[in-house]
Structures are given as C-alpha cells and as structure tokens.
Amino acid sequence: MRIGIIGLPQSGKTTVFNAIAARNEAVGDFGVREKPNIATSFVPDHRLDELSKIYKPKKTTYASVEYLDFPASNTTFGKGHGLEGRFLNELGAMDALLHVVRAFEDGSVPHPNETIDFERDRTTMDLELAFADLAMLERRLERIEPEMRSLKQSERVPLQALVSVLEHLKQELEQEIPIRNISLNPDETRLLQGTSFLTSLPLLEIINIGEETLDEQNSIIESLESENTQTGRAITTLCAKFDMELNSLSEEEAKEFQEDIGVLERGYEGVLRLSYELLGLISFLTVGEDECRAWTIKKGLSAPKAAGQIHTDLERGFIRAEVIAWDTLLSIGTETEAKRQGLIRTEGKDYIVQDGDVMHILFNV
Ligand SMILES: Nc1nc2c(ncn2[C@@H]2O[C@H](COP(=O)(O)OP(=O)(O)OP(=O)(O)O)[C@@H](O)[C@H]2O)c(=O)[nH]1
Ligand SMILES: [Mg+2]
Known part of the structure; x- marks a missing residue:
C-alpha cells in the first residue's frame, strides 16, 4: 500500500510524515526538495505479536505501508493551476492520498492565504485535484x-x-x-x-491541529464524523508536531504523556486504521517456526486470491486452506491441539478470507 501525502505549502506534510513514519526529515523547508520523502512503516498488529509469543519464530513480519511526502510549490499551489505537474504521474500511482490540512495557528509559519481556515483549504485541495x-x-x-x-x-x-x-x-x-x-x-x-x-483515489484528510487545541481533539473529530460516510473519503485530526515529538520518547514515556492529555491513539495508529478502513483492507496471518507474518488483502478476496499474495504458485496450484481464527488459536495454544478439537476448518476455493484468519495453504504445481 502506498499513500501520497499532499497539502498546501507549510501545512505540516513533512511533520505528519515524520510523525506517522517515525522519521526525522527537515521541516519548514518550503518545498525546496526535488523528490518526495519516502518511508516504509510497519503496521502494528497485536494479533501477530501474541502469536509470535507462542511460535517464537526466527522472523516476525508485519504488513507495511509506504508513505511519500510530496513537496508543495508556493508558486502554483492553491491558485487553480493544478498540483505540481512534475509529481502528477507519481501521485496517480498511489493507492490513496493523504491531505494534510492546516488548522494550527503559528505566526512564525506563513500560510499562502494568510488566514487559517481549514474548511477553505479542504475545498481548495478538492479543486486542485479536480483541475x-x-x-x-x-x-x-x-x-x-x-x-x-x-x-x-x-x-x-x-x-x-x-x-x-x-x-x-x-x-x-x-x-x-x-x-x-x-x-x-x-x-x-x-x-x-x-x-x-x-x-478517483481514496482521500484521507488529516486536520493538523495546534498543540493548544489538543484537548478539543475528540470534539473536533466528532463534529467531522458525519463526513466519514462519504464514499472513499475519511477525515480525522492529528497534532503532527506533538505526535512527532512523541517519537523521541520511549514507548512508556509516550504512553504516559498521552494519558496525561487524554489522547489514547497515536497519530500513526489512527492514520493506519483509517487507511485500512478507507481502502477496504484486512489482514490474514501465516504462522510457523520460521516466520509469523501478516498479509494485507482487499476485503472479500477468495482463499486462492489471498494465497496469491504469498506466491502466485499458491494461487495457481491452490487445493485447499486450513483456517482458524487467530484468537481461537491463541486461546487453544497450539495448532495440534486445535486440530484434535476439530477447530481447524478446511476451506475450498470459494472461501472468503476473514480479517485475522490464520491460514495454511495446501497447493500443488
Ligand atoms: N505549532 C505547530 N506548528 C506546526 C505543526 N505542524 C507543523 N508545524 C510547523 O509548520 C512548519 C511547516 O511544517 P512542514 O511539516 O515542513 O510543512 P510542509 O507542508 O511539509 O511544508 P512544505 O513541504 O514546505 O510545503 C514547520 O515549522 C513546523 O514545525 C503543528 O501541529 N503545530
Ligand atoms: Mg515538506
């Protein structure tokens, strides 16, 4: 999955990128870069963590998402000339766009329209994309x-x-x-x-709010929630600067800090969750002593198609899948015991894979 980060100049795109991809790229550089920043970040998955505790595999592989942070140009953006031409092809190849909309007030950071008005900027971007x-x-x-x-x-x-x-x-x-x-x-x-x-791409809008309005975050989200029913569009808030700063703390320190101000979800968690919902994605898992791994697929895929994500041979030569829900497996403890209790199901070509399924694919090529 590849997500392209776009937005007006100085809206906080690189700060959001740093926050969600745990990076430390220079911010406030006024889009002078020639190329987008690229980062691969792994999708936290407690199901995989729990199963890895049982299997103690040599390797645990999380699903990953690639983020591209595109520089904006002060000269063309927001003036109805479309997005920066040199990036259009790259943007079109994304699976989704993430629009960073500035809501934070900061006199030292100029806004191309001078005033702060996130509804206006959302409309501007809609127009830019349409142009x-x-x-x-x-x-x-x-x-x-x-x-x-x-x-x-x-x-x-x-x-x-x-x-x-x-x-x-x-x-x-x-x-x-x-x-x-x-x-x-x-x-x-x-x-x-x-x-x-x-x-035509799914659009995720992140309202980048200021540190001083962090405690209003939940009510802002609530007021925007009705918009999340629109096809292919989701909206949430994030204080990018704050979230980026949390990256420099240890996990415990960050948790404590978050609890203090009542923000329970980390920015990147929210962004990932929404991206999955927006793109209609789910994950299934494979387990073993060599590797425990999460695989991302589109909701509604049949078992052979899902198996094809692992390797095309598995799709071509698909015979059947042995399936158990991750939490059932976790509560039983071992596959052998689950099998003895008849809890591992045999599913054929028409089976539609469910989120959190642990699968073994039997195939023959
Ligand atoms: N106070 C405050 N400042 C922020 C926040 N997010 C970003 N900034 C500041 O805004 C400035 C621009 O941030 P960037 O992340 O570089 O913005 P950008 O959209 O990547 O900018 P360009 O790539 O140049 O278009 C920096 O000085 C950031 O520190 C925020 O939530 N609060
Ligand atoms: Mg930037």
Whole structure:
C-alpha cells in the first residue's frame, strides 16, 4: 500500500510524515526538495505479536505501508493551476492520498492565504485535484481526435465509447463531483484501465491541529464524523508536531504523556486504521517456526486470491486452506491441539478470507 501525502505549502506534510513514519526529515523547508520523502512503516498488529509469543519464530513480519511526502510549490499551489505537474504521474500511482490540512495557528509559519481556515483549504485541495484530472481528460480527448480522423468509420466504435466516457467524467468534474463518486459500469471501467485520476483515489484528510487545541481533539473529530460516510473519503485530526515529538520518547514515556492529555491513539495508529478502513483492507496471518507474518488483502478476496499474495504458485496450484481464527488459536495454544478439537476448518476455493484468519495453504504445481 502506498499513500501520497499532499497539502498546501507549510501545512505540516513533512511533520505528519515524520510523525506517522517515525522519521526525522527537515521541516519548514518550503518545498525546496526535488523528490518526495519516502518511508516504509510497519503496521502494528497485536494479533501477530501474541502469536509470535507462542511460535517464537526466527522472523516476525508485519504488513507495511509506504508513505511519500510530496513537496508543495508556493508558486502554483492553491491558485487553480493544478498540483505540481512534475509529481502528477507519481501521485496517480498511489493507492490513496493523504491531505494534510492546516488548522494550527503559528505566526512564525506563513500560510499562502494568510488566514487559517481549514474548511477553505479542504475545498481548495478538492479543486486542485479536480483541475488536475480535468487537464488530463482534456489532453486525452485532444489526442484522440486526430487518431479518430485517421480511422475508418467502422474502426471508430471503441474510441467513440472511450470519448463518451471521458466526456461524461469531464461533465461531472466540472460540477465538482470527484470521479470516485461517479458510478461506472464494468465496460466503462475497462475502457479507463491504465488511466489514473487523482479524484478517483481514496482521500484521507488529516486536520493538523495546534498543540493548544489538543484537548478539543475528540470534539473536533466528532463534529467531522458525519463526513466519514462519504464514499472513499475519511477525515480525522492529528497534532503532527506533538505526535512527532512523541517519537523521541520511549514507548512508556509516550504512553504516559498521552494519558496525561487524554489522547489514547497515536497519530500513526489512527492514520493506519483509517487507511485500512478507507481502502477496504484486512489482514490474514501465516504462522510457523520460521516466520509469523501478516498479509494485507482487499476485503472479500477468495482463499486462492489471498494465497496469491504469498506466491502466485499458491494461487495457481491452490487445493485447499486450513483456517482458524487467530484468537481461537491463541486461546487453544497450539495448532495440534486445535486440530484434535476439530477447530481447524478446511476451506475450498470459494472461501472468503476473514480479517485475522490464520491460514495454511495446501497447493500443488
Ligand atoms: N505549532 C505547530 N506548528 C506546526 C505543526 N505542524 C507543523 N508545524 C510547523 O509548520 C512548519 C511547516 O511544517 P512542514 O511539516 O515542513 O510543512 P510542509 O507542508 O511539509 O511544508 P512544505 O513541504 O514546505 O510545503 C514547520 O515549522 C513546523 O514545525 C503543528 O501541529 N503545530
Ligand atoms: Mg515538506
């Protein structure tokens, strides 16, 4: 999973990146970097921790997420010129976008619009993303036109179908409807394969609040919660500066500090949880003396497809899966005992993998 961090200049993108990926990149550099910062962070998983205590494997492998922190440009951003052109392709290849929206007040950090207004900045970004998609749509349509003319009437049909989908998307975007909210039939989806639109990506919005409003965090989240019902969009708050500072403390110190101010979840935990929900992801586990490991899959995948995440051979030669829920296994203690009690199920090709399933795949290639 790859998440691209975007936002207006000086909104706290790099600070959020540092907070959630436990990094220490320079902040306040006004987007002078040529390339995004990249970090891989591991998804904390207490199920895997508990099972590893039983198996004592040589290696415990957590699921991972890659974060890319994109620099913003003061000259183009927020002015309706779209996002920074040089990063558009990279942004389109993300699995989700994380928009850092500034809500913190700090006189020493300039805002491109001078005042602090997070609702305004959310709208600005929605428009930026829509502009970028519209520009891309227009370029595609312009390129198709001469191609169309060079074809015989009978050969034009597939291209005409593509043109009408693109025109449809364009009309909706002009009404400020993001592509993720437009329902497309399977044929239309197929025509658009290989094209990545920024407004079709799931969008996670992080309202970056100031340290002095930390105690209001829960009520801010509550007031924004109704927005989390929107398709492909989730919103939460984080005090990036505070969360980044917690990284320099030990785990116990950080816990204590959090309890003092009543913030129970670490920023990165919240971001991960929401990203999983937003992207419809779950994990299944594999256990053994060599390795205990968490695998991330889309909700609703069949056992062979899930097995394919481990290795394509396991999908191709899938015979059956032996499955037990992680907490059942934990309470019984060993697989041998679980098997004796008939608690390990045999599941076939149609089984839909559930979050927290511990699986052994039997296959033959
Ligand atoms: N007071 C306060 N300052 C913050 C907070 N988050 C970020 N800042 C400050 O805001 C400034 C900009 O932060 P960055 O993380 O560099 O912002 P950015 O969006 O990455 O900036 P560019 O990449 O240059 O667009 C820095 O001086 C941060 O210390 C916050 O929650 N509270
Ligand atoms: Mg930055």
